[in-house]
Amino acid sequence: MWTAVPPEESVPWPNCTLKDNLKKSPEIYTAHVEGRGATAMKIKRPKKSKQPDTIPPTITNCPWDITITTETDPVQVSWEQPEISDNSGVFTSVASISSGSCFRYGTHQVQYTAHDEAGNEASCQFKVTIKKPDLSCTAQPPTDGSLACGTLSYPGSGKNKWQFCVPFCMKSTGFHRRAGSVFFCQPSKSGTSWFHLDEAWQMTKAHMPETCTVRRRMGSRKGDSLQYYEGDCNEQAVKKQILATVEHIVAKDPSVVSQCTRHPNTCGNFRISDLSVHCGPGNNQRDTEPPVVISCPQNIEIETKKGNPYWNDLPELSWKEPVFEDNSRGPLTITKGGSNVNNGDKLAYGQYSVEYIATDLSGNQAKCSFEISVKSIACTMELPEHGAIVCGYPSVDGMDLMTIDCIVLCQSKYQFSRDPYPIYACSEEGLWWTFTSTFTPIGPNLPSLNHKCQEPDIHKKPKVVDQNFYFDGDCHDRAVQDMLIGHLEYFQRKTSAYQYCELNREFCRKWNGYRNVTVFCGST
Incomplete structure (x- = not known):
């Protein structure tokens, strides 16, 4: 507020202030007087710069969509409020x-x-859904049969749909009691049940068939003739056959037929949706799952002194029989394969394979197999430096001796540290039996075959030894090895045992030579 001053008087302008009763502190203005004694002046207000507010409020922690399934209607629903803020500190929120x-x-x-306050706006949205519980009926397909289920509706009926099922049986079976064609579902808060509808749409409570029984005698079947099918329910062609039959069965149902009288405009104008076929357990399903091997013996390997059947009581081998299970819980047929070996048999030296095959009623198979190895106790030997050992498996007419014979040889410019025997036979006890060419056919038993080939001692007179104990050339050469293999046969014929059998054929079997002859070369 300004106070008027006479023109002829002067005013100390720097001390003039504008009194504004609306503000607590006075605001200073700058004023100019135009001419002496003038009554007009210009007042210059200070300029203030102000930025417009364009930032909307911020909303965080907006609730997620809420879905509640309940039989209560209505139902109270609560949630945590979202958090709202604004840069100005002033806002209004509405839910x-x-x-x-x-x-x-x-x-x-x-x-x-x-x-x-600037008019900026922000919002967040979410949904609250309240649903009724699913009161659809459930049913299991009958044993040796199937169940086709779907929904039935009429035009103009809005969302009203009827859940229904039609039971089926294989043609070789029949329903164990009288069964209606079409079963409808009646949902309620207390539970669900199946029923039939008559021409007046009166409900009769019904029980879904649980099994299809094998027909013991001829006669009319229970249920509609269309409710029987041939083939495997799991095969696609059979399922299509069942699905195609459902519409014909529904069209014959009393409740559907009565629609033609009650509502002629909808006669036969029903719609089937969500149709599916469920196969029951039993022989209408083809079992493709093989039996399961619960337990199967591991490979068996033994060393024994009594594996030769010609002069020993053979060892008895036994094992726990394998265990199989099948998903059908039905009987399994167990057959054996592999070697002709049974649990508890006495086995000679050799390799055997055992196989058990389990077959279920659908022909699915599972196998359990393992190996049996019966070995003699291994004999030890040391390869002579500058020498060789030749070994083979002897056989006579009609008999495999199941032993191994060996000879020891030296290169011709070396000599033996001690006299060798013609034949060394590895016994079942792991000892080397020595066969001689003297009147004493069998020499001492040796724990190891360990002859040495050494350079000649010039101070000693060399012993006279069969030259077939020596060889020339490289032991690794194939031609040399072929020659050494012949030495094994030579020394066998030199033994007293062989000579005896040659003279007494009626007591001995015919000699058939060696098999699987191997040459082992010592270092040079």
Whole structure:
């Protein structure tokens, strides 16, 4: 507020202030007087710069969509409020539906909206869905049969649909009791049940068939003739056959036929949807799952002194029989394969394979197999430096001796540290039996075959030894090895035992030579 001053008087302008009763502190203005004694002046207000607010409020922690399944209608629903803030510190928020409100069945949109003083706006939305519990009926397909289920509706009926099922049996079986064609589902809060509809749409409670029984005698079947099928329910062609039959069975149902009288405009104008076929357990399903091997013996390997059947009581081998299981819980047929070996047999030296095969009623198979190895106790030998050892498996007419014979040889420019025997035979006890060419056919038993080939001692007179104990050339050469193999046969014929059998054929079997002869070369 300004005070008027006469023109002829001067005013100390720097001390003039504008008194504004609306503000606590005075605001200073700059004033100019135009001419002496003038009554007009210019007042210059200070300029203030102000940026417009364009930032909307911020909403965080907006609730997620809420879905509740309940038999209560309406139902109270609560949620945590979202957090709202604004840069100005001043805002207004509005909720379309507040937390703790009651909701009926259906989907409801909830929105929170916030405004600040500048008119900026922000919002968040979520849905609250209240659903009725699913009261659909459940049923298991009958044994040796199947169950086709779907929904039935009529035009103009809105969302009203009837859940229904039609039981089927294989043609070789029949329903164990009288069965209606079409079963409808009646849902309620207390539970669900199956029923039949008559021409007046009166409900009769019914029990879904649990099994299809084998027909013991001829006669009419229970149920509609269309409710029987041939083939494997799991095969696609059979399922298509069942699905195609369902519409004909539904069309013959009393409740559907009565529609032609009650509502001629909808006669036969029904719609089937969500149709599917479920196969029951039994022989209508082809079992493709093989039996399961629960236990199977591991490979068996033994060393024994008594594996020769010609002069020993053979060792008895036994094992736990394998165990199989099948998904059908039906009987399994167990057959044996591999070697002709049974549990508890006495086995000679050799390799045997054992195989058990389990077959279920559908022909699926599972196998359990393992190996049996019966070995003699191994004999030890040391290869002579500058020498060789030749070994082979002897056989006579009609008999495999199941032993191994060996000879020891030296290169011709070396000599033996001690006299060798013609034949060394590895016994079942792991000892080397020595066969001689003297009147004493069998010499001492040796724990190891360990002859040495050494350079001649010039101070000693060399012993006279069969020259077949020596060889020339490289032991690794194939031609040399072929020659050494012949030495094994030579020394066998030199033994007293061989000579005896040659003279006494009636007591000995015919000699058939050696098999699997191997040459082992010592270092040079």
